[in-house]
Amino acid sequence: MFHVEHLRKLVKNEIFDIAVIGGGHAGVEAVNISTQFDLKVLLVTSPDTDIASAPCNPAVGGVGKGQVVRELDSLGGLMGQLADLAGIQFRTLNESKGFAVQSTRVQIDKEAYSFFATEFLKLKTNLHIARERVVSIAKEDDRFLITTELENVFVAKKVVLTTGTFLNGKLHTGEIQTDGGRVDSKKSVSLMNLIGDAKLFGGRFKTGTPARLEKATIDYSKMVEQESDPETRNFSLINPPWSRNLKQVSCFLTRTNSNTLSIIRKNKERSPIFNGQISGVGPRYCPSIEDKAFRYTEKDEHHVFVEPEGLNLNTIYPNGVSTSLPRDVQEDFLRTIDGLENCKIAIYGYAVEYDVVDTSKLNKTLESMDIQGLYFAGQLCGTSGYEEAAGQGFVAGVNAALSVLGRNPLILSRDESYIGVMIDDLVSVKRDEPYRLFTARSENRLGIREDNTFKRIAPYRQNLDLNCEIDKHLDSILTEADVLTSLLSEKIYYAHIDRSDFEEKGYGSLDTNITLSELLRRPALNPVKVLESELLEFGLTFNYDVIRFVAIENKYSGYIVRSNNEITKLNKLTNKKLDPNELLNSSNISFECKQRIRRTLPQTFGQLQKIEGIRPATLAYVAGNLL
Numbered sequence: 001m002f003h004v005e006h007l008r009k010l011v012k013n014e015i016f017d018i019a020v021i022g023g024g025h026a027g028v029e030a031v032n033i034s035t036q037f038d039l040k041v042l043l044v045t046s047p048d049t050d051i052a053s054a055p056c057n058p059a060v061g062g063v064g065k066g067q068v069v070r071e072l073d074s075l076g077g078l079m080g081q082l083a084d085l086a087g088i089q090f091r092t093l094n095e096s097k098g099f100a101v102q103s104t105r106v107q108i109d110k111e112a113y114s115f116f117a118t119e120f121l122k123l124k125t126n127l128h129i130a131r132e133r134v135v136s137i138a139k140e141d142d143r144f145l146i147t148t149e150l151e152n153v154f155v156a157k158k159v160v161l162t163t164g165t166f167l168n169g170k171l172h173t174g175e176i177q178t179d180g181g182r183v184d185s186k187k188s189v190s191l192m193n194l195i196g197d198a199k200l201f202g203g204r205f206k207t208g209t210p211a212r213l214e215k216a217t218i219d220y221s222k223m224v225e226q227e228s229d230p231e232t233r234n235f236s237l238i239n240p241p242w243s244r245n246l247k248q249v250s251c252f253l254t255r256t257n258s259n260t261l262s263i264i265r266k267n268k269e270r271s272p273i274f275n276g277q278i279s280g281v282g283p284r285y286c287p288s289i290e291d292k293a294f295r296y297t298e299k300d301e302h303h304v305f306v307e308p309e310g311l312n313l314n315t316i317y318p319n320g321v322s323t324s325l326p327r328d329v330q331e332d333f334l335r336t337i338d339g340l341e342n343c344k345i346a347i348y349g350y351a352v353e354y355d356v357v358d359t360s361k362l363n364k365t366l367e368s369m370d371i372q373g374l375y376f377a378g379q380l381c382g383t384s385g386y387e388e389a390a391g392q393g394f395v396a397g398v399n400a401a402l403s404v405l406g407r408n409p410l411i412l413s414r415d416e417s418y419i420g421v422m423i424d425d426l427v428s429v430k431r432d433e434p435y436r437l438f439t440a441r442s443e444n445r446l447g448i449r450e451d452n453t454f455k456r457i458a459p460y461r462q463n464l465d466l467n468c469e470i471d472k473h474l475d476s477i478l479t480e481a482d483v484l485t486s487l488l489s490e491k492i493y494y495a496h497i498d499r500s501d502f503e504e505k506g507y508g509s510l511d512t513n514i515t516l517s518e519l520l521r522r523p524a525l526n527p528v529k530v531l532e533s534e535l536l537e538f539g540l541t542f543n544y545d546v547i548r549f550v551a552i553e554n555k556y557s558g559y560i561v562r563s564n565n566e567i568t569k570l571n572k573l574t575n576k577k578l579d580p581n582e583l584l585n586s587s588n589i590s591f592e593c594k595q596r597i598r599r600t601l602p603q604t605f606g607q608l609q610k611i612e613g614i615r616p617a618t619l620a621y622v623a624g625n626l627l
């Protein structure tokens, strides 16, 4: 650690309102939102990593995550716009399931994504970018002194730390261990050395990535093609729904087999995850292929999605076979997979271990409870994924800005947003494994869908009182939504007037007068398609996002009321106090659940609920005792 006296000699004259450290997905969102206020912002990011680069799967969105990207867009965030610009394959996931769990996923050209992010930041006139590695952050009075490897010292009123997997990062491929934040990027100092506060240390987590394969060595004829879906809506409201900026390409599906898994199982002793070499805790919901091999011993077939990394890159990303096995084992098992028999590896798969922050020591603005003015966001907070990182980056960045301006914080509620769910989960209890968002984490899946994002998020954005392009889009879309919603109850179809086309169109019979709203709720009908077609019949034009939202909201209205009642009941239970020692002594709670309870000692039912891996049976038992 540097002494403040020594630092004072090196200090740059300028005082920044906010310094964001790390230009990954969290950092970019923190910078993007904080520069929308009239503030001086600094981004300090390592010279050897591209801005907003994608070290793992080249895709944005997915189940639960697509919702976050749309929430960010309505909040004035950047990720949606970047994904639209860099998207090379668009898909709607869970299309066959209900609207509540449908999510958008966009395969990105990772070079283009990073390029567009950098260009967006270059347009910010109140942003200074320093390509340097930070080695220490010290607080002096109400300011932070940020020292870099080059011995430059920057001064800022608030700091947002978003250093990803880099703090004391260690990479593993079989027996080979190297220091690094990711492949080809140097590690950073440890969390303790960076901020000099051991209390914030939350442990060591681990994540991994598969090998990258040379495109020309893949035999696609043995795989199932998945084309880009022209009907998937862009993420950003700013963009026309179905415009595409880059050429669209396909992804391909293949699978592992018994040979693949038997090679992996035979090499258990050489796996850093199983031979004790890696101590960091890995992501439960994004397991490596060796995790799958030993967790699901009866299963040999696992999907492998063969995804392009970019239009001009000659590598593909085999999604589903993340690994840290030795190089020779990686070659052997990959070549057992249909279509990969002759594949050549461009970069070997690896795992990375890194320091994380104890997020239970942060408040809901992601500011440290102990060190005022210091905010944290991204993988450093123990999450996994670009979208989770971006969502936190926004929350930390906007609250740092509001705090500089002496304004009230922005806290997204968990009932109204997935970002709110994530932040609430993160700060409520110490996480003991990497956290990933999915729709089941929300108690209110019906209420926080992709299609209604603008409606539920717009009030938060409007409170910021900013005037950017998104604000104009939100104003006009909200007005249109109100008009269309009232039309639904006002438009009546009269039974005595002949609408023979009703049956022809598959709408069913018209025996009694019904409103348009009632028609759209008929069980077998797709409300969006019917509303689109009826509006066309009336000669009315509405924004596609408005039609989709109004039709789906109307369809679910009855369920939404019921679900809100359930949530009210649940919220009452959530705040009920409990004694963790009683739980530890109970004979009705499993040993595994007790281990998890012992690590975090929950004080309320809500905290117990948020512990990863707590069984529904345990929750039901405790809830039964509390009611």
Ligand SMILES: Cc1cc2nc3c(=O)[nH]c(=O)nc-3n(C[C@H](O)[C@H](O)[C@H](O)COP(=O)(O)OP(=O)(O)OC[C@H]3O[C@@H](n4cnc5c(N)ncnc54)[C@H](O)[C@@H]3O)c2cc1C
Pocket (backbone or CB within 6 Å): 021, 022, 023, 024, 025, 026, 027, 044, 045, 046, 048, 049, 050, 051, 052, 053, 054, 055, 056, 057, 132, 133, 134, 135, 162, 163, 164, 165, 166, 167, 181, 182, 185, 188, 189, 207, 208, 209, 286, 322, 350, 351, 352, 377, 378, 379, 380, 383, 384, 385, 386, 389, 390
């Ligand atoms: C090997 C690997 C595998 C992964 N696997 C998955 C996966 O399977 N699924 C998934 O969803 N996500 C995965 N991820 C995580 C994904 O990369 C992150 O979720 C996402 O990039 C996190 O964004 P972030 O902004 O928090 O950090 P990053 O994107 O890592 O950005 C951190 C930034 O901070 C900079 N930085 C670090 N230290 C300093 C410093 N001291 N001074 C200045 N700048 C600094 C870095 O250069 C970088 O630009 C993986 C990441 C890696 C590396």
